[in-house]
Amino acid sequence: MDKIFDCGQSFRFEKGGDGVWEGVAFGRVLRASQDDAYIYLNCTKDEYENIWENYLGLDADYDEIDRDIASRFDNDVIVAAMEAGDGIRILRQQPWETLCSFIISQNNNIPRIKSLVAAICREYGEAFEYGGKTYSAFPTPEALLGAGEEGLKSLKTGFRAAYLISAAEHCRDGLDLQKIRDAYTYEQGMQELCKIKGVGPKVASCTLLFSLGKTDAFPVDVWIRKTIDKYFGGELDVSALGPYAGIAQQYLFYYERSLQ
Known part of the structure; x- marks a missing residue:
């Protein structure tokens, strides 16, 4: 949950002293936490299946996504970034x-x-x-x-x-x-x-x-520009990164911030 809610995707969630993330989405309050085995959400089974599974990206096959991303890079930094960002999911927000x-x-x-x-x-x-x-x-x-x-x-x-x-x-x-x-x-x-x-x-x-579900979108901010300059000689052909370029971006974003 920390990696999902603390990587610049959403700005309505805060982590409490009890380790639970709380925020508002779809006109509802979501409380979310995680341990080594489970994710805990304050919702019914129907709410999970109809709202939160999709919102949290828990219905996506990130093993397959990661294989696709890794196949498109000839730079070892993406391996380190995916390891550091393991558990990140792209939110599907309003x-x-x-x-x-x-x-x-x-x-x-x-x-x-x-x-x-x-x-x-x-x-x-x-x-x-x-x-x-x-x-x-x-x-x-x-x-x-x-x-x-x-x-x-x-x-x-x-x-x-x-x-x-x-x-x-x-x-x-x-x-x-x-x-x-x-x-x-x-x-x-x-x-x-x-x-x-x-x-x-x-x-x-x-x-x-x-x-909007466009996982090929690749936002470039200060952190990503720094990453491209540092690891890719200032140039990165985003068009070659395929349908999950945006997920690769989140791994790189999280990785570079984690080094600071």
């Missing part, structure tokens, strides 16, 4: 929340991203009760449009407020994120998302990888 989260991530660090996402949810998301506590779902596009740019800026989102409003306007005006997931290629999805003000290749590729 696309709208993921798009907004990575818009917020621009020129930001993970603690501040989490703080801003939490503030937006608290202020504009629908509240619900669970276990005697109040939680908030991620706000809808309509809720962000109702807040307006100034409302979002009041939460210290800065220049990102205009980008969030642009994303909400695109959704209002017909952007179909589910269609991108179900019917578009990675390249088509990238083209569509980059029509949104403030959305460039990194935000678009993160959205495609972490919520």
Whole structure:
């Protein structure tokens, strides 16, 4: 669970002192922990099969995925990265929340991203009760449009407020994120998302990888750029990495961060 929730995919989960990760997804509270033998989730069997198995990527054959990735590299670093990142799964998150989260991530660090996402949810998301506590779902596009740019800026989102409003306007005006997931290629999805003000290749590729099922997406941030420079002489042909390039990216991202 640590490797899944602490590698920059999702910004709504926190680890408690008891070792349990807690967060909100799909309007529900998920509590997740793991020992050497089992994964523990606070859900029914039906909820696991209908929501959380897919969300956590537990239905994917990562042994086969890892074999495919290893066959495409002639550099031993991927072996070390896969060993270090063993257990990582690509989350299948809600696309709208993921798009907004990575818009917020621009020129930001993970603690501040989490703080801003939490503030937006608290202020504009629908509240619900669970276990005697109040939680908030991620706000809808309509809720962000109702807040307006100034409302979002009041939460210290800065220049990102205009980008969030642009994303909400695109959704209002017909952007179909589910269609991108179900019917578009990675390249088509990238083209569509980059029509949104403030959305460039990194935000678009993160959205495609972490919520729209495009595991061939390969986001390049500071850590990945450093990895490419350090281990691949500054050049990496992402197109040769095949259908799981994005999973290879997560292994490399986790590996390089773990060395710091």
